[in-house]
Amino acid sequence: MADEVKLDDNQVTATAPAEVAAPKKRGPRAKKVDAATAESSPAPSAGKGRKRKETSAEAKTASQPKRAARKNAARKNDDKRTAAQSQVHDEIADLLQLEKENSRLRRELGDKLRAENAELRKRLGLS
Incomplete structure (x- = not known):
């Protein structure tokens, strides 16, 4: 065949395959728990894992201070805005x-x- 090209050993450079790191293995998956059983039995406090979720009563009492803090922050922002707006109005009047x-x-x-x-x-x- 006329299309064949002969290569010498000097021209060809062999490349060694790069070493591939073995993939990391994960631990076993956590078991899925029904919502009904999760609420009735608390999660173990010792050990690794996520914290257990607060119950609805605990969540309400915990979120009330956060809401109050947000309202106070909103009031402070409103006060700052009104102060800035009044200052701008005074400057415009001047x-x-x-x-x-x-x-x-x-x-x-x-x-x-x-x-x-x-x-x-x-x-x-x-004149």
Whole structure:
């Protein structure tokens, strides 16, 4: 065959297969427990594993301080927002007052300059 290519031993480099680490083995799976039996029998406290879930009465009493803390935090945030908003409103009011004062002063200055220009024209005899 004309398409065959002959390779010398010098041209071919053999690559050794890379060593593959053995996969880690896991321990046995935990057994599944029905919801009814889980509530009636508490989980063992000693040993590895998750903490047992609180019962509904315990959960309600435990969550009440959290709710109160959230409400207090919300109030503090609202107070900060209202304080910031009132500060912004005060700044805007100050800026508006300054704008009014600037326009009044510009009118007065314009009137003074017109009067001075009229007086200078009379002295020079231009009009």
